Amino acid sequence: MALCGGVGAMALPSELIVHIFSFLSDRDKLRASAVCSRWRECLFYPALWTELKLRIGGGDTGGCNGSSSGSDETPKLEFLMRKFGSFVRELQLELAPVEGNLSPLSNDPSAGRMEQLPGGQEGDPQQLSERWRDAMATYLDQVLCVFTTIRNNRNLQKLSLYGDTFILQQEGLLDSSNLHQIHQGDKKINEIQQLFMELLSNSRQLRWLSCSFMLGLVTPCSLACLSNPSAETLQHLSLLDHQLGPLISPSELDRLSNLHSLALDFSDFTPELCGLLASSRRAPLHRLSLLLNGAALEFKPLEGTAKEDDWKALVRVSANLRVYIMALEVDSSELLRVLKPSLPLERLHLDSYSTLVTDATLELISQQYNKTLTHFLLLRDGPGFPDLSVNRNEDPLVLLAWRCTQLAVLVIHGYTVWSHNLVAISRLRGSSLRILTVSEESIYFDPDQSRYVEGDPVHCLVKDVSLGLGRVWHPCLDSSVVLSEPTQHFHCELHAFSTGM
Numbered sequence: 001m002a003l004c005g006g007v008g009a010m011a012l013p014s015e016l017i018v019h020i021f022s023f024l025s026d027r028d029k030l031r032a033s034a035v036c037s038r039w040r041e042c043l044f045y046p047a048l049w050t051e052l053k054l055r056i057g058g059g060d061t062g063g064c065n066g067s068s069s070g071s072d073e074t075p076k077l078e079f080l081m082r083k084f085g086s087f088v089r090e091l092q093l094e095l096a097p098v099e100g101n102l103s104p105l106s107n108d109p110s111a112g113r114m115e116q117l118p119g120g121q122e123g124d125p126q127q128l129s130e131r132w133r134d135a136m137a138t139y140l141d142q143v144l145c146v147f148t149t150i151r152n153n154r155n156l157q158k159l160s161l162y163g164d165t166f167i168l169q170q171e172g173l174l175d176s177s178n179l180h181q182i183h184q185g186d187k188k189i190n191e192i193q194q195l196f197m198e199l200l201s202n203s204r205q206l207r208w209l210s211c212s213f214m215l216g217l218v219t220p221c222s223l224a225c226l227s228n229p230s231a232e233t234l235q236h237l238s239l240l241d242h243q244l245g246p247l248i249s250p251s252e253l254d255r256l257s258n259l260h261s262l263a264l265d266f267s268d269f270t271p272e273l274c275g276l277l278a279s280s281r282r283a284p285l286h287r288l289s290l291l292l293n294g295a296a297l298e299f300k301p302l303e304g305t306a307k308e309d310d311w312k313a314l315v316r317v318s319a320n321l322r323v324y325i326m327a328l329e330v331d332s333s334e335l336l337r338v339l340k341p342s343l344p345l346e347r348l349h350l351d352s353y354s355t356l357v358t359d360a361t362l363e364l365i366s367q368q369y370n371k372t373l374t375h376f377l378l379l380r381d382g383p384g385f386p387d388l389s390v391n392r393n394e395d396p397l398v399l400l401a402w403r404c405t406q407l408a409v410l411v412i413h414g415y416t417v418w419s420h421n422l423v424a425i426s427r428l429r430g431s432s433l434r435i436l437t438v439s440e441e442s443i444y445f446d447p448d449q450s451r452y453v454e455g456d457p458v459h460c461l462v463k464d465v466s467l468g469l470g471r472v473w474h475p476c477l478d479s480s481v482v483l484s485e486p487t488q489h490f491h492c493e494l495h496a497f498s499t500g501m
Contacts, residue, residue, distance in 0.1 A: 017042040050089045052080065056142060057096035057164075074138065078145050085149030089157045094488075095142055095214075096164035133182055136215075139163070140188040143217065147195035151202060158208035159199075162491045163215055189216040197225035206230035210238035210263070212491040220245055223252040231255040236498050238263035240291060240491075250276055261287035261498035266325070266338065267300035274306040274314050284318040289494035291487075292338060294329035294355065302337055311342040322346035322372065324497045326490045332358040341368050347375035347497060351486050352382070357415075359388045362396035370403040380414025381483050385442055387416040401425040401433075408432060413439040413482045419461045420446060426468030433469060437482055440475040 012020075017039055021029050033043040056073045085091075150156060182188075196217055200206075204227060211218050218239055226234070234256050239247040246268040253259075253276050260283060269290060277285050306314075315321060324347035327335060332355070339345070339361075348365065350357050357378060365373065378397075380386075389395040398421050401407060407429055417438055426436065445457045458475075466473045476482055 014038070014042050014045075018045045018048065021045070021048050044083050046084075046087045049084045049087075051092075052084055052088050052090070053092040054080065055094040055096070057138075074142055074145070077142055081145055081149040085146070086153055087155050088150070088153065089155050090208075091146075091150065091156065091158070092160040093146060094162045094164060095139055136185070137182050139215065140182065140185065140192065143192050143214070144188060144195070147192060147199060151195050151199045153199070154202060154204045156199075156203055157205050159206065160208065160210040160495065161212065161214050161217070162210075162488065163213045163217075164485070164488060192216055193219055193222070197222055200225040200230070201227055203227055203230040205233050207233050208236045209234060210236065210491075210495070212238060212240045213242060213487055215242075217241075218243075218247050220247055220249065223248060226252075226255070228255075232258060235259060236261045238289070238494060238498075240265060240487075246270075248273070253277070257282040259283065260285065261289075263289035263291075263494045263498070265296075265300070266290040266292035267296060267302065267305060269306050270304055271306050271310045274310040278310075278313040278317045280317060285314070285321050286318065287322060287324070287498045289324045289490075289497060290326075291490055292325060292327040292330055294327070294331065294334065294352075297330075297334065302334065305338075306340075308340045308342055311340050315342055315344060322497075324375075324494060325349070326351065326486065326493075328486055329353060329355055331355050332361045335361050336364060339364060339368065344372050345369045346372050347493070348373065349375075349377040349379070349489070349493070351377070351379045353380070354382055356380070356386055357388070359392060359396045362388060362400055366396070366400035366403040370405065372406065373404045374406045375409040376400065376404070376407065377409075377411040378413075378415060379411065379482060382414065385414060385416045385444075387444075389416075389418065389421070395421045395424075397421060398424045398428070401428045409435040411435070411437040411482055413442050413476075413479055415442060416444050417442050418444055418446065419457065422461065423464045423468060426465040426473070430468060431470040436465070436469060436473060437476050439479045439482055440477050441479065443475055 021032065021042060024032060029043060029048065033040045054077065056077055150159075193216065200209075200222065206226070209226075218241055223239070235258060237248070237256060237259060240263065241247060246265075248264055248268065250270075250272050253273055259277075262277075262285060269288075276282075321344050323343055323345050325338070325345065326349040327338070329352045330338075330350070335350075335357070345365075345368075348369075357380075365376075388397065395418065397412070397417065401410070401424070410425070410429075410433060422438060422443065426433065443461070445461075462474055
């Protein structure tokens with residue numbers, strides 16, 4: 001960029017300046033715009049900003065102690081949306097109303113899982129309540145800012161929104177009645193919902209629509225406002241919320257005849273929806289992501305979900321269909337009801353605190369999905385490390401690695417993994433197991449190992465697993481790396497899963 005250093009930079013035509021900008025990263029564009037006012041004017045040329053990815057609030061954007069609030073980001077968001085909101089083609093936005101722990105005394109941005117917190121919150125309850133109100137007021141203002149600027153954007157092709165509100169759900173603060181505590185909370189929620197429906201109505205070429213856990217945004221009536229042109233072009237739909245009612249009606253799904261990927265709550269995947277997707281009049285479905293929350297099963301029982309015959313009919317029409325399931329705090333007895341033989345399961349994430357996955361469940365998974373399963377995450381953030389190989393001749397995790405010949409990703413935390421079984425897994429799958437992540441505290445060593453193995457057992461384990469995988473391997477020393485916030489992980493994973501068709 002030596003070109004920018006002299007008077008000649010000011011004399012360049014705007015077309016050439018824009019062309020130069022097109023080769024630069026976003027950060028370098030901003031630096032280059034400091035040359036002069038003409039370069040700053042060219043910085044906001046629409047062709048340079050077809051895509052915008054933002055995360056507002058939370059530990060990622062905070063200071064070194066994670067203490068900055070989302071309100072500090074609001075002016076930046078307003079500036080960017082004012083400049084690009086009316087023409088940007090792809091908008092990916094994550095909003096984190098509360099960064100990490102709700103306790104006002106916490107400065108640890110990594111404390112993202114409520115299960116890691118003690119039973120009682122520390123600090124002044126009044127201070128905690130005020131912090132929650134401030135955070136939610138900021139969140140509502142930011143969402144209003146976004147939809148006010150993009151509601152008339154007819155160029156929009158991809159809209160991906162994620163609200164990092166899991167911690168509020170766990171605290172019981174997502175009840176709509178709590179919004180009365182926020183100044184004009186109900187009014188702002190209504191305005192946000194109207195702006196969202198206006199955006200859907202004005203859209204003309206929407207291909208990707210994803211709204212995950214955006215408090216107060218999506219209603220059961222929202223999708224009805226989607227314009228007919230966008231209903232024809234839409235290829236991915238993801239509507240997830242903490243609400244108990246379904247967000248996608250059969251009549252609205254029937255309009256989306258070219259849908260290739262879909263994500264929704266498992267309990268909302270009814271036989272009627274499955275039957276519509278199995279129609280020969282529509283494009284085959286390639287990716288289906290389902291979130292099963294055990295806490296909601298009391299209100300949304302599994303009796304109303306798709307049956308084995310429904311899955312068979314869907315797979316007959318969509319031969320390339322693959323399914324991703326995340327189960328949060330789901331009992332094994334419920335899992336056995338969910339995991340139908342004809343379900344083409346490719347990715348499975350079992351995440352819990354108090355519930356236990358049984359060896360019988362792993363046995364079922366390894367037998368039914370031996371030809372399709374590529375990703376398996378077994379995570380438990382509770383006390384103790386249960387041993388699933390007790391009273392068995394063969395470890396169920398070893399059997400899973402042996403039977404599931406397509407397994408490429410295996411992540412384990414919270415269950416006992418014997419060192420010799422870990423070596424066996426690495427040898428069975430070899431280099432085809434691209435990711436093998438096992439937390440250090442989950443690994444146990446045979447007490448008699450020192451009798452027949454020389455040297456440090458950890459060093460020997462690292463060496464043997466590395467040889468089995470054909471690459472350098474180490475156990476995961478920081479469990480927070482694998483214990484990511486569940487709903488955010490699901491949002492990111494379904495995005496990768498759905499774009500990888």
